[in-house]
Amino acid sequence: MKTTVENPKSQIPNPKNRIPKRFGFWVLGFGICVCLSLAPVLAHHGFDTEYDAKKKVKLEGVVTQVAWTNPHMRVYIDVTGADGKVVNWNLELTSPNRIRRQGWGPRDLVPGEKVIFEGYGGKVVESRGSLLSIRKAGSETYLFEEGKEDADAAAAEGRPVPAR
Numbered sequence: 001m002k003t004t005v006e007n008p009k010s011q012i013p014n015p016k017n018r019i020p021k022r023f024g025f026w027v028l029g030f031g032i033c034v035c036l037s038l039a040p041v042l043a044h045h046g047f048d049t050e051y052d053a054k055k056k057v058k059l060e061g062v063v064t065q066v067a068w069t070n071p072h073m074r075v076y077i078d079v080t081g082a083d084g085k086v087v088n089w090n091l092e093l094t095s096p097n098r099i100r101r102q103g104w105g106p107r108d109l110v111p112g113e114k115v116i117f118e119g120y121g122g123k124v125v126e127s128r129g130s131l132l133s134i135r136k137a138g139s140e141t142y143l144f145e146e147g148k149e150d151a152d153a154a155a156a157e158g159r160p161v162p163a164r
Helices: 021-043 096-101 151-156
Strands: 051-067 074-080 086-092 114-122 128-136 142-145
Touching: 051 086, 051 128, 074 114, 086 114
Parallel strands: 086 128
Antiparallel strands: 051 074, 051 114, 074 086, 114 128, 128 142
16 A cells, blocks of 8 residues: 655645735725726616607696706606696706706796796607706796706806806
């Protein structure tokens, strides 16, 4: 019977051939950071995902709620159709910060006010839309117009500030 005696040095890992445990920890940490930083980018939707550019509407109704929330502000408006049926429109705007830079504040539009709005209907739920413009009934001044220049940007560049 042949017995072999193992060399104790052969059981000790060679540090030149081994990746330190700390390296694996840093790779894992980096991977988690990358995944977390991409989540908001992947979660945000585009216009074509929810709204239909062929469903442009111009309606009049009564504001039921104004939600100053991020990332998009929302206005809810009851619209009475020709058949007498009331439909609550859920209209998405841009961010509250951009709305404020256009000169619109939280007290400028409150529930119960009559408004005229233009926007695009939703692809699946038509009454969920993207707001293009909104003004109070009887007024020619728009509270919000998509694409309207920010007053702060104009002032910073020394250009005339848009009317509020």
